[in-house]
Amino acid sequence: MPTTRTDRLEIRSSDDVVKVRQQTRVLAVEAGLSLVDQTKIITAASELARNTLDYGGGGELRLEVVEDVGRRGLRLTFEDRGPGIADIQQAMKDGFTSGSGLGLGLGGAKRLSNEFSIQSKPGAGTKITIGRWKA
């Protein structure tokens, strides 16, 4: 799928989570997403960036404006080299948390996206990709 723009951001601190939200907004506007769709993907990005920081020990975000036959949108890939997730099904459930959060991050981010995939292995880090398409 052709990518018309790719940006990368490091996620190392709470301030970086703010930067993730700002940059996601810039690219969501560029991808032509509606206000509600922008709000959804920025919120999902904020949840996943915080997870990357709190549970993955920091990591990287790749933002891509993608264009395919008949559809345009924004795809975000969060990658960390943290401890990984042993039981992904359990981690996806609302209310499950291994930290002090509300446990809405993963399930919430999935509900707010049109596309969601997660790859994780204990000791090998976590990679999560979400996408939101222009309606």
Add this chain to the structure above:
Amino acid sequence: MDRIPILKLGDALLVTIQVDMHDRLATALEEDLTTKIVDFGAKGVLIDISALEIVDSFIGRMLDNIAAVSRILDADTVVVGMRPAVAITLVELGLSLSGVKTALNVERGMALIKSRLEEFDADDED
């Protein structure tokens, strides 16, 4: 360090969140608010989030915490000015903000706090 200003408005406190919240700012706001509720004997806290473009679970938890602590200190918390797109997103995210009262704008939020104060005064006269 940055701090979010807290204004006194009659018997209530008004907080307008205009910046992108990060952890330290949220913690500082919770602390400042609880101190001011006690100092002023405030009966209500209005939190205006009309400038916020998103509310994630972090901000949601902050709002819930502020409401819970305020309640223990005998003050009502009303979150006002939520944008429609934010409301739609919050529900899909799974955050219901069940512990927080909401109103469309500052005026209606203030009316909500005043109505509770009037009930309170009426009880006193009995």
